[in-house]
């Protein structure tokens with residue numbers, strides 16, 4: 046890992062070397078032939094500049110001392126010079142083009158690895174914590190640097206070796222000329238400073254970059270576009286995005302300007318040293334201590350040394366930039382590894398005793414108040430448990446903990462007596478299903494948008510038809526031109542559905558799993574009218590009671606919906622304040638009874654009007 050974690054001051058370290066090795070291995074796997082060509086050209090490149098300089102000295106010195114044999118003396122020198130020059134110039138081009146191509150292809154692989162790592166994290170923390178999101182954003186934006194890290198490292202290596210050869214030859218003319226190499230240090234140091242300030246500016250504005258990106262996307266989606274249009278919030282949001290963008294560009298521009306000043310200072314030092322080297326060699330020639338060929342060698346190597354050093358500096362900069370991204374990449378892989386579930390016990394085939402929640406507590410990362418405290422309840426097999434409560438009471442948090450999306454910060458959840466974290470997560474997930482208020486609109490053909498609820502049965506048309514029927518979605522599907530094969534969503538030229546119709550399909554998706562252990566319905570019918578909702582819940586309750594091996598957790602705001610549940614839990618401020626059957630809770634005449642009567646009266650009033 047880089048010497049420092051995020052924040053812009055990372056120095057390429059073993060993490061970068063590891064990533065470079067990894068990206069080289071990916072390149073080799075993708076195209077070993079092209080990698081071999083690139084490596085071959087890179088090796089030839091290391092001696093090409095020195096060979097060009099030597100051949101030119103040879104040409105000048107032989108021209109002076111050849112007598113009548115000029116052509117014979119010059120021919121080998123010219124031949125070596127031409128070969129070296131072609132290797133340096135044309136080889137460079139070919140190598141760079143191949144490197145770019147390989148980098149693009151490895152970039153795709155790296156992105157795939159990032160997605161796989163992200164998808165393998167069983168919890169949702171990395172998608173909700175701002176510091177984690179910033180890291181993911183920086184990683185996502187700079188994967189190309191990561192993908193090209195092995196070539197950046199090889200460019201640096203070529204630069205160092207070929208510059209070393211040049212310095213060795215220069216020192217042969219006069220030891221003082223080796224000092225020219227020291228003058229490489231100011232540009233290197235200046236580039237490092239520049240790079241750090243640029244990375245720091247990017248890290249400091251990562252949140253603004255995310256904000257701008259998010260607002261930008263809001264303008265491009267019909268859901269948010271509608272509200273923006275109606276409220277006329279476009280100008281305000283535009284201004285928000287613009288301000289965020291301006292903060293990013295200003296910080297980055299300021300860092301770039303600083304970088305340019307540092308780099309110019311570095312190169313001025315080098316130019317002064319080169320002029321001094323030329324004066325020294327000219328003096329040596331005048332004193333007969335060096336030949337004209339030596340002067341030619343110093344001119345050639347001196348000018349090339351400049352670009353060799355620049356190549357080294359550029360390569361080093363890219364290695365360092367990759368170092369910053371590597372930092373985030375390795376963090377993601379380590380985070381994904383750390384989060385890998387350790388549970389190995391199989392999920393039961395059917396619930397026998399049910400799911401027991403004991404003294405459950407949870408505080409969101411970075412939050413000051415717990416979202417749940419001391420929650421105790423039992424989800425019995427073959428029953429429907431309803432959770433009610435005002436906004437922010439902790440209902441969805443309970444659902445997320447039961448589904449394993451978050452790890453509780455206190456208390457326990459056991460499934461038939463086995464702690465949830467001891468169960469094999471994949472096996473547990475395969476026995477879970479659910480529908481949520483904020484469901485996903487999968488822009489796929491209907492049968493896949495529904496079938497994806499159980500990937501194993503996704504292509505089973507009969508199962509998909511059954512789930513569609515169970516969710517009462519067949520009238521929607523039947524009226525569409527291609528039935529279940531109809532493409533959904535306008536992005537791919539498909540049909541657009543109403544909110545309620547999308548929601549019915551989300552419900553059908555939740556019903557794809559035939560024998561779940563836990564079915565969670567977190568206000569999945571908010572877009573349906575009360576009658577349709579009531580009918581659907583009747584169906585769910587019948588199904589739940591008909592399957593003694595499963596339990597159903599239902600979250601709703603509508604009390605008329607939950608009154609038929611076997612057990613009702615009232616949450617308030619993250620605590621269970623009441624629980625029992627509808628009759629028991631009405632008899633207790635507490636908060637539930639009060640809320641129920643208020644809602645019933647409101648519905649009656651509506652009916653009368």
Ligand SMILES: Nc1ncnc2c1ncn2[C@@H]1O[C@H](COP(=O)(O)OP(=O)(O)OP(=O)(O)O)[C@@H](O)[C@H]1O
Pocket residue numbers: 173409410412416434435436437438439440441442443
């Ligand atoms: N990702 C999050 N990070 C931090 N706090 C959160 C997060 N999600 C929810 N909370 C907080 O946790 C508490 C419980 O939220 P939760 O979503 O569970 O409530 P809810 O009862 O489902 O509300 P609603 O009926 O509005 O859906 C709230 O105070 C909320 O602000």
